[in-house]
Each structure stands twice: as structure tokens, then as C-alpha cells.
Amino acid sequence: MLHDALIAPATLELCGPQAILESVGKRGGSESAQQDAITARMIELARAGRVVVRLKGGDPFVFGRGGEELRDLLAAGVDVVVVPGVTSALAAGESIGVPVTLRGIASSVAITTAQGTGSMSRLRDLAAATDTLVVMMARTNLTEVTAAIASVVGRERPAALVSKATWTDQRSVEGPIGDIARIADSAHIDPPATLIVGDVVTALTVSGLQLAAL
Amino acid sequence: MLHDALIAPATLELCGPQAILESVGKRGGSESAQQDAITARMIELARAGRVVVRLKGGDPFVFGRGGEELRDLLAAGVDVVVVPGVTSALAAGESIGVPVTLRGIASSVAITTAQGTGSMSRLRDLAAATDTLVVMMARTNLTEVTAAIASVVGRERPAALVSKATWTDQRSVEGPIGDIARIADSAHIDPPATLIVGDVVTALTVSGLQLAAL
Numbered sequence: 528m529l530h531d532a533l534i535a536p537a538t539l540e541l542c543g544p545q546a547i548l549e550s551v552g553k554r555g556g557s558e559s560a561q562q563d564a565i566t567a568r569m570i571e572l573a574r575a576g577r578v579v580v581r582l583k584g585g586d587p588f589v590f591g592r593g594g595e596e597l598r599d600l601l602a603a604g605v606d607v608v609v610v611p612g613v614t615s616a617l618a619a620g621e622s623i624g625v626p627v628t629l630r631g632i633a634s635s636v637a638i639t640t641a642q643g644t645g646s647m648s649r650l651r652d653l654a655a656a657t658d659t660l661v662v663m664m665a666r667t668n669l670t671e672v673t674a675a676i677a678s679v680v681g682r683e684r685p686a687a688l689v690s691k692a693t694w695t696d697q698r699s700v701e702g703p704i705g706d707i708a709r710i711a712d713s714a715h716i717d718p719p720a721t722l723i724v725g726d727v728v729t730a731l732t733v734s735g736l737q738l739a740a741l
Numbered sequence: 742m743l744h745d746a747l748i749a750p751a752t753l754e755l756c757g758p759q760a761i762l763e764s765v766g767k768r769g770g771s772e773s774a775q776q777d778a779i780t781a782r783m784i785e786l787a788r789a790g791r792v793v794v795r796l797k798g799g800d801p802f803v804f805g806r807g808g809e810e811l812r813d814l815l816a817a818g819v820d821v822v823v824v825p826g827v828t829s830a831l832a833a834g835e836s837i838g839v840p841v842t843l844r845g846i847a848s849s850v851a852i853t854t855a856q857g858t859g860s861m862s863r864l865r866d867l868a869a870a871t872d873t874l875v876v877m878m879a880r881t882n883l884t885e886v887t888a889a890i891a892s893v894v895g896r897e898r899p900a901a902l903v904s905k906a907t908w909t910d911q912r913s914v915e916g917p918i919g920d921i922a923r924i925a926d927s928a929h930i931d932p933p934a935t936l937i938v939g940d941v942v943t944a945l946t947v948s949g950l951q952l953a954a955l
Binding site: 586588589590592593594595597598601609611612613614617618620621622624626627628629630632634635636637638639640643646649652653655656657727730731 | 800802803804806807808809811812815823825826827828831832834835836838840841842843844846848849850851852853854857859860863866867869870871941944945
């Protein structure tokens with residue numbers, strides 16, 4: 528079992544006594560070098576006849592480098608079984624009672640990140656085309672991200688920022704997209720965090736009731 | 742346990758002996774009347790002190806009416822715990838080795854349906870803005886759907902259509918978006934089916950290897 532650094536201990540305890548656990552979380556070293564080492568280790572163990580489990584948080588095929596690992600494993604001749612997970616792009620909203628689609632309110636959802644070249648231009652194009660926009664890893668440059676989105680949808684579009692979705696120390700804030708960065712700063716919301724923008728954020732609000740999130 | 746008609750028997754068998762199962766699949770009757778009856782039944786059971794599980798296939802908050810059920814339950818004063826699922830919008834691609842995002846190939850994914858007024862206009866806008874486009878429930882009007890998308894991205898953009906994703910009778914076809922409807926007709930691909938459009942469809946192809954899907 529090769530697992531990320533952020534897998535909850537309770538999850539790892541589900542492994543049977545015969546399982547050998549190796550943490551391969553990306554801490555220190557360049558990210559690409561670490562990724563190459565993880566893939567090489569999987570191939571090494573598979574060729575030694577081991578059944579290798581690569582456990583990631585979220586869905587590894589939604590901005591989780593699962594596709595890259597799959598490509599390299601297939602190229603090495605390793606048989607692969609893919610088990611999809613629940614992506615934080617969708618679970619973040621659900622954990623605060625916000626569905627990404629809702630009949631009469633939102634008929635489309637787009638998921639992206641705020642990383643890489645051209646990301647602000649991509650955010651503007653997506654904001655114009657979709658009802659609900661989810662931006663993963665949005666905390667670091669939140670002011671720039673929200674300004675780009677607000678320039679297309681206006682500063683009043685409802686938004687929510689969810690930090691550490693589904694963890695015991697999950698926190699979230701809500702507010703208009705034009706204000707959410709300031710609100711997040713005031714509340715000291717830490718990364719990693721997922722931004723959700725759209726009318727779905729306020730569509731279900733029922734006064735005086737709380738949503739219990741698992 | 743109020744479950745949809747399409748939940749696999751093996752899943753239902755995971756229930757303990759104390760669980761009472763009721764199938765509330767939408768078969769016959771108008772869809773909205775059925776939905777109202779399901780919600781009313783949940784509220785009735787909750788008010789009687791029962792712990793009610795509403796089990797759906799996929800993720801009920803991605804075009805699954807989960808948001809509507811949540812809204813009505815909260816308005817009725819019922820405490821709700823939301824457990825996100827794996828949406829077929831993402832699992833369909835993964836089941837055939839297609840990640841919806843891939844570094845250097847796709848930095849965004851949009852999910853929508855081909856249902857409702859304005860859906861063709863919405864499809865064109867999303868196709869222009871996103872790298873990967875996923876259209877759920879795309880089989881019924883696939884020719885119209887693919888024509889709308891091809892009018893924006895061109896007829897050669899790679900596409901895949903996955904029917905009954907992750908079921909034992911799952912089937913899929915691949916081809917250029919301009920040809921995929923004809924290919925699906927020739928292969929007698931049945932609904933429900935999910936359409937995936939983007940360069941990710943062909944990005945991982947490795948000759949002579951198969952991907953085992955769970």
C-alpha cells in the first residue's frame with residue numbers, strides 16, 4: 528500500500544495485518560522527482576509479484592495525477608484496476624449542503640484549478656459558460672482568482688470556500704464572490720481549500736437548520 | 742432504506758438483518774409525482790423516529806435530485822447527513838481508462854446533461870470553454886448533442902460513449918465526436934450512457950494493453 532501523507536489514520540487501520548504500508552506523500556524534493564519515484568516504486572513492486580494499492584485522497588483522476596500514473600504503469604506492462612474515489616471538487620460543496628447542480632438553478636458544473644499558465648483566462652471562460660464553477664486549490668491566490676471570476680459574473684454571485692473538506696478540522700465561509708477573499712482572510716481559512724461559485728451556494732439555505740456533514 | 746430501482750442486489754445485501762428495504766425507483770407515474778412521494782415517505786419515516794437511508798446510484802448531488810430532496814427534508818425539520826457518492830460523470834471515463842483531467846492535456850472538466858430547454862446552447866458554450874466535456878444521459882438525443890459539440894470543437898475531437906458504467910453489462914465505444922453517434926448506433930449502445938469529449942480520451946492509449954475496470 529503506497530499512500531499519500533494526508534490519508535486519515537482511521538482509513539489506514541482498515542488494512543489487514545498482511546498489508547505493508549509505505550507513505551509516499553510529497554514532502555520535500557521537487558514534485559516531479561517525487562512523482563517519478565512513486566511510479567518507479569509501484570512498477571518495481573508489481574514486477575516483484577506484489578499486489579500494489581496506490582491510495583490517494585479524493586479522486587486521483589480529477590487533478591490528482593492518477594492519469595499520469597496510469598499511463599506510466601500501462602507503458603510498463605503493469606495490469607491496473609482503477610477504483611474511482613469521491614473528488615473533493617464535489618464533496619466540498621456537499622459537506623456544507625451545497626449541491627453543484629439543482630433543478631431550475633444549475634444545469635452545469637465546471638471543475639478546474641487556479642494553477643498553471645493561463646489559469647485566469649481559463650477561469651473567466653469557464654465562469655461565463657457554466658452555472659456552477661468549482662476551483663480546487665484556490666486558497667493561495669484567492670484574491671486573484673475571485674477577481675477574475677467576478678469580472679465575468681459580477682461581484683454579487685454567491686460563493687463558498689471550504690477548507691479541508693470532510694476532515695474533522697474542516698472550515699468554511701460564504702459570501703459574494705467579490706468579498707469572499709476578504710472574508711476568508713478575516714476568518715484565517717487555511718489551504719487546501721475549494722472554491723464554489725454559483726447560485727447553488729445560497730439556493731438551499733433554510734433558516735435555523737444545520738446540515739450534519741459526514 | 743429507500744433505494745432506487747437500479748441499485749445492484751449485491752449492494753443491498755450489505756444491509757443488516759434489521760434493515761427494512763423499500764424500492765422507490767421511478768417506474769411509471771409522472772417523475773415529479775414520484776419524487777414528491779419519495780420525499781413525503783422519507784419525512785413520514787423520519788418523523789416516526791426511524792433512521793432513514795436514501796440510497797441512490799452515483800452522486801445524488803450531480804444531476805440526481807439530491808439537492809431537491811435535501812431542501813425539502815430541511816424545510817420539514819429533518820436532520821440530514823449527506824454522504825457523497827462517486828458520480829458516473831467521472832467514473833464512466835475512469836472505467837475505460839480515461840481521466841477527465843491530465844497534466845498538459847486537460848486542465849478543466851465540465852459536466853452537464855443534454856436535457857431541458859437551452860441544453861444545446863449550453864453544450865456549445867461549455868464545449869468552447871472547457872478542455873474535457875462530460876454529458877450525462879446523452880444517448881437519447883446523441884446525434885443532436887454531438888452535432889452541437891462538433892460545431893464548436895470540430896468533428897475530429899476524440900470522444901467516448903460509456904453505457905451502464907461500472908455495471909457488469911457496461912459497454913463503450915470511442916471515435917471522433919463527428920462520428921460517435923453513428924458508431925454508437927452501429928454497436929447498438931443502449932441508454933443510459935455518458936459522453937466524454939476531449940483529448941483525454943486518446944491521451945493514455947497504450948497499444949496491446951487492457952485496463953481492468955472495477
